[in-house]
Amino acid sequence: MKQVVASLLAVILMAVSAPGVALAQGGPLRIEITEGVVEPLPYAVPDFVAESAGGQALAQQIARVVAEDLTGTGLFREVPREAHISQITSFGSPVQFADWKAINAQALVTGAVSSEGGRVVVKFRVWDVFAGTELGQGMQFAGTADGWRRMAHKVADQVYSRITGEGGYFDSRVVFVSESGPKDQRSKRLAVMDYDGANVQYLTGGNALVLAPRFSEDGQRVLYTSYETGMPRVHVLEVGTVQSRILQGQDGVMSFAPRFAPNGQTVVYSLTQGSNTDIWAMDIGSGGVRQLTSAPSIETAPSYSPDGSQIVFESDRSGTQQLYVMSASGGEARRISFGQGRYSTPVWSPRGDMIAFTKQNAGRFHIGVMRTDGSEERLLTASFLDEGPTWAPNGRVIMFARETQGAQGASSLYTVDISGRNLKRVRTPEGASDPSWGPLQ
Amino acid sequence: MRLSAKLTMLIAVLAVSACTNANRFDNGAVDLNAATGSAGGILPGSVNDPSSPAYFQQTVGDRVLFAVDQSTLSPEARATLDGQVQWLLTNSDYNAVIEGHADEQGTRAYNLALGARRANSVMEYLIAQGVPSNRLRFVSYGKERPIEICSEESCYAKNRRAVTIISAGLTG
Numbered sequence: 338m339k340q341v342v343a344s345l346l347a348v349i350l351m352a353v354s355a356p357g358v359a360l361a362q363g364g365p366l367r368i369e370i371t372e373g374v375v376e377p378l379p380y381a382v383p384d385f386v387a388e389s390a391g392g393q394a395l396a397q398q399i400a401r402v403v404a405e406d407l408t409g410t411g412l413f414r415e416v417p418r419e420a421h422i423s424q425i426t427s428f429g430s431p432v433q434f435a436d437w438k439a440i441n442a443q444a445l446v447t448g449a450v451s452s453e454g455g456r457v458v459v460k461f462r463v464w465d466v467f468a469g470t471e472l473g474q475g476m477q478f479a480g481t482a483d484g485w486r487r488m489a490h491k492v493a494d495q496v497y498s499r500i501t502g503e504g505g506y507f508d509s510r511v512v513f514v515s516e517s518g519p520k521d522q523r524s525k526r527l528a529v530m531d532y533d534g535a536n537v538q539y540l541t542g543g544n545a546l547v548l549a550p551r552f553s554e555d556g557q558r559v560l561y562t563s564y565e566t567g568m569p570r571v572h573v574l575e576v577g578t579v580q581s582r583i584l585q586g587q588d589g590v591m592s593f594a595p596r597f598a599p600n601g602q603t604v605v606y607s608l609t610q611g612s613n614t615d616i617w618a619m620d621i622g623s624g625g626v627r628q629l630t631s632a633p634s635i636e637t638a639p640s641y642s643p644d645g646s647q648i649v650f651e652s653d654r655s656g657t658q659q660l661y662v663m664s665a666s667g668g669e670a671r672r673i674s675f676g677q678g679r680y681s682t683p684v685w686s687p688r689g690d691m692i693a694f695t696k697q698n699a700g701r702f703h704i705g706v707m708r709t710d711g712s713e714e715r716l717l718t719a720s721f722l723d724e725g726p727t728w729a730p731n732g733r734v735i736m737f738a739r740e741t742q743g744a745q746g747a748s749s750l751y752t753v754d755i756s757g758r759n760l761k762r763v764r765t766p767e768g769a770s771d772p773s774w775g776p777l778q
Numbered sequence: 779m780r781l782s783a784k785l786t787m788l789i790a791v792l793a794v795s796a797c798t799n800a801n802r803f804d805n806g807a808v809d810l811n812a813a814t815g816s817a818g819g820i821l822p823g824s825v826n827d828p829s830s831p832a833y834f835q836q837t838v839g840d841r842v843l844f845a846v847d848q849s850t851l852s853p854e855a856r857a858t859l860d861g862q863v864q865w866l867l868t869n870s871d872y873n874a875v876i877e878g879h880a881d882e883q884g885t886r887a888y889n890l891a892l893g894a895r896r897a898n899s900v901m902e903y904l905i906a907q908g909v910p911s912n913r914l915r916f917v918s919y920g921k922e923r924p925i926e927i928c929s930e931e932s933c934y935a936k937n938r939r940a941v942t943i944i945s946a947g948l949t950g
Contacts, residue, residue, distance in 0.1 A: 519927065520924055520927040521923075521924050521925060521926075521927050523922070525922075546919075546922055548886060548890075548922070549886060549887070567917065568917050569890060569917070569918070589915060591890070591894055591917065591918060593887060593890050594887040594890075607887065607890075607891065609890075609891060609894045609918070611898050611902075612849065612894065612895045612898040612899060612902075614891035614894065635888060635891040635892070635895070637887040637888060637890075637891055638885070638887045638888070651887075651888065653888075658885075658888055681884075681885040681887075681888055682885050682886075682887065695885050697883075697884070697885075721929070722882065722883075724885050724886065725885070725886065740882070742929040743927075743928060743929045744927040744928050744929075746882075746927070746929060771886070
């Protein structure tokens, strides 16, 4: 939240002359995502109006990012600008609904951009073309010029929310491992980027092997595993200062697969003693640790339920990797995966209703989701190697890593809807793996 | 923004090398034993000197291989490890780090734990045969450090390994 305040100076509800319109519950502009959208909703985003000199480029760029966000969901289809009949030349002028109806744009997003002394103000309105009314209220965001993509994402999040009734996810960041070099000499470093692959920033150098970064719930800290000391050990990094320190303090002991509890105070991770790997919890403040599992098998990849009361993890105690749920304080665990193959890397959804996982079966890897009791398993992907799902803040989209086969094999990030539709590659500067999706900012 | 200024330096020092401090033998790796596919670095001493780490790597055999998802030692592996035991008992000035590895067919965290199982089973065997435990430790690289890069069993078989790395010095 602090970062939002820093770069977006103000979010102000504009005084709006159009009559207040109730969100279209059951209205023509409602997309019910759960029902499975087959036909994307057509919409138009004409270039935003530049209200200050020299603002044309920015006004155009912002409209393009809004369109990329919306179209990228697979739920919306943009009516191309070449087809537009009306031009929006003034943000305050009445909308010529007939012109937008004629090209079958059911939703219309209009906006304006002004910039003065490095400060940029973006305002927008969303229109229900066929009803001839405004959907929600006009809003404006203000920030610095280099934060223009965030402002565009905020506009798109609003449009998405108003039409779907779901929370957005565009103004969010992903921490991941950026990979370069061939398979047998791969260099890995931590990086963060916008959800769409823009604004990549590197958090570590490439000299120490790093694995599996995980955002805290507030996006301010990152847990990860680093070989900096020669052993894999859990580290924590402050995103704001890029300062990191070893969290798990036992020298010469392997610790890995860390994840924050929702409260941000507790960290769960795996610790290896002899041949045995178990799950432990640490209180960050006091450094106090507690062993949560004590089976002779491999217990790893723990993930909290959003209310912090339970932990889902993987274990090979039955002979192969399967998913189990236990109380956050440890103790008896109940197995929830029973299908064919191996299940691993479970991650509880932010809504609390589902668990995403990696599945290996018959030589293929899948990303899948199931209810928290293991029912309604659904595989979303299939490939040579898909691994490590992470949830979008709204629980509707999953990002994961896909590695290609063979000597030239490389890893990339992909997103897919929890319906299994809209599989897309996320553009990154180099190879990428181990994504962790942060909160909506 | 704030981050980018501070990160410029980090990006500038980025090394292309994939090696880590702990995995120094991968640095500029040369294949010293193409017949078995074992890769290694240039080790101190001559291969002809039985007390040299190079001799340990080349002649005694520094690695054992494992079946898919297994950490049990095959008779062949035990024979190699018996040779390692003799060498370590004879050359008591050296310590060893056992590195456990997995092939790419598995998820990252599990493979780390699996590599640890493999390295630990080697370490336990060496200790059971008389090597003092204070001269040994282990680390797992999971699937992070393959030596063979094809996606076929011929490569996987060589990547499912535990490698005994000889290090100088009794302290530690």
